[in-house]
Amino acid sequence: MTEIIDGNAVAEDVRAGLTDAIDALDDAGVTPGLATVLMSEDPASQTYVSMKQRDCEEVGIDAFDYELDPDAPAEELYELIDDLNEDDSVHGVLVQMPLPDHVDEREVLRRIDPAKDVDGFHPENVGRLVAGNPRFKPCTPHGVQKLLDAAEVDTEGKDVVIVGRSNIVGKPMANLLIQKAEGGNATVTVCHSRTEDLAAKTKQADVVVAACGVPELVTGEMLSEGVVVIDVGINRVDADNEKGYELVGDVEYDSAEEKASAITPVPGGVGPMTRAMLLWNTVKSAGDAAGVDVDLP
């Protein structure tokens, strides 16, 4: 029997577990605040940002929403970040990716105060993660860790194959999984578009994390019996329904499920965890700023 790892349920547990920390901060006169910055008309990005704002309101985090015209000069975004860095009611600054081509993503990430970088993308925070001393774990890989814990998947000594080498998922995921403390003690292989014979790599894996952004790239044929499959992909593909699209992962679900001992669905797998861990990081940031020792789930 394959276990379907329910990301909505695990995310709900994380949100419920944050209540004590938010109450403790409230007792200290602090309300955690998250600023989201959207500079895109991409419908998926707009959906994710509204979901993040709704999540904040649900748990008692102040959501400050900023939308910039995608054609606005990059300086407008840089100045907004500078202002948010100075604002004491803001504990987390999130700039939704991807950004328009004329904006220098590296400059944006460098500009965010590392103490408010709840995405964990600032070079200082990337360095801390690689060194095994993370301030903020990036939300998606952190969410994947929580899903593995919830499904009681122990990665210690296991072969984990990550398909995808993005800065948002593949690279930080690999760094977390190889670590001892709060990591996974796993043997990690990172595959990408130039990997020769991808199936040979995925077939020898105990756990496959698919995060390449290619719809249904990983099929059951490429997996071994009993594998744990974590599907990070969320691709909108054209469909003859009301929305005009459906969401599919980077894994071909039906064939993979036949082989897997546990698998995450799309939607309802990793996506909700990305959002839950953003709340987690924002509450941590507020605690750090206020010098309040909060108990995080």
Ligand SMILES: Nc1nc2c(c(=O)[nH]1)N[C@@H](CN(C=O)c1ccc(C(=O)N[C@@H](CCC(=O)O)C(=O)O)cc1)CN2
């Ligand atoms: N600044 C950031 N930008 C982006 C990140 C990020 O972590 N920080 N990650 C991705 C997308 N992402 C977060 O913004 C994200 C993706 C998916 C979901 C989600 O809840 N998905 C739902 C389905 C939602 C839908 O109906 O479309 C699910 O999988 O069940 C949340 C966040 C890129 N940018």
